[in-house]
Amino acid sequence: MKHVCAVIFILLLGTVPSPAQFGDLSQRLGIGKSSTLPDTKLAAGLKEALQVGTANAVKSTGRVDGYFGNPAIKILMPDRMRTLEKGLRAVGYGPQVDQFVLSMNRAAEKAAPAAKKIFLDAVLQMTFDDVRKIYSGKDTAATEYFKTKTSEKLAATFRPIIAKATSEVGVTQQYKQLVGRAQSIPFVKAESLDIDQYVLTKALDGLFYQLGQEEKNIRKNPAARVTTTLKEVFGT
Numbered sequence: 015m016k017h018v019c020a021v022i023f024i025l026l027l028g029t030v031p032s033p034a035q036f037g038d039l040s041q042r043l044g045i046g047k048s049s050t051l052p053d054t055k056l057a058a059g060l061k062e063a064l065q066v067g068t069a070n071a072v073k074s075t076g077r078v079d080g081y082f083g084n085p086a087i088k089i090l091m092p093d094r095m096r097t098l099e100k101g102l103r104a105v106g107y108g109p110q111v112d113q114f115v116l117s118m119n120r121a122a123e124k125a126a127p128a129a130k131k132i133f134l135d136a137v138l139q140m141t142f143d144d145v146r147k148i149y150s151g152k153d154t155a156a157t158e159y160f161k162t163k164t165s166e167k168l169a170a171t172f173r174p175i176i177a178k179a180t181s182e183v184g185v186t187q188q189y190k191q192l193v194g195r196a197q198s199i200p201f202v203k204a205e206s207l208d209i210d211q212y213v214l215t216k217a218l219d220g221l222f223y224q225l226g227q228e229e230k231n232i233r234k235n236p237a238a239r240v241t242t243t244l245k246e247v248f249g250t
Contacts, residue, residue, distance in 0.1 A: 057145045059247025061137050064156055066244070067228035068133035075221055076126030082119035087220030089118045092212055102192060114188040118209070121179035122217035125172040129164075129221055132171060136163045149247075153233055157226040168218055176217065177210050185209055 074080055081087055091099045102111050148155045180186050189209050231238045239245045
């Protein structure tokens with residue numbers, strides 16, 4: 015009822031919206047995006063889009079420099095260690111700090127490929143109701159769906175991979191060395207930190223960020239719709 019009243023109000027003002035303006039108005043009024051495609055076609059297209067998007071997100075993060083070379087998701091020194099970082103750099107330990115940062119990113123890059131199967135399972139478990147909500151939702155509705163459905167499994171899967179990687183690339187050892195050196199610097203407090211948990215959290219944050227970017231791209235960029243089904247579903 016409120017939608018009808020709002021449109022009547024606009025017409026009474028004597029201004030008839032253009033089709034583009036009406037579409038924008040509908041979105042703001044909460045009418046939302048809809049599709050005349052049958053559920054089976056819509057589900058096939060959306061699931062195909064999500065398989066493409068998740069594969070791209072995993073591929074872009076699960077490689078050398080997937081995190082370290084991407085400023086948007088690069089794992090930096092924890093906020094609580096920024097004072098420590100400044101103190102160490104001030105006394106000539108900048109290269110060691112840089113190596114520590116690189117090591118954390120390498121650990122995340124080793125864990126990312128394990129997300130592929132977990133994402134695929136979540137896609138296959140989607141219901142028609144899930145599909146409709148994601149299709150008519152925000153630009154990152156699918157990403158939010160994956161956060162809800164996969165975060166716990168991803169964390170459980172990533173944790174041992176990151177623990178092994180931090181050991182192999184020397185993250186924990188480097189952290190202990192940095193803290194040890196910081197203890198000799200006046201006025202610099204070195205706090206204890208669970209490095210594996212920190213890397214895990216940032217790895218998941220970065221992965222979902224990339225997934226969100228992929229989702230936006232498929233929704234908005236025709237060139238990203240690489241199959242006939244994607245063009246049909248997202249071109250409506």
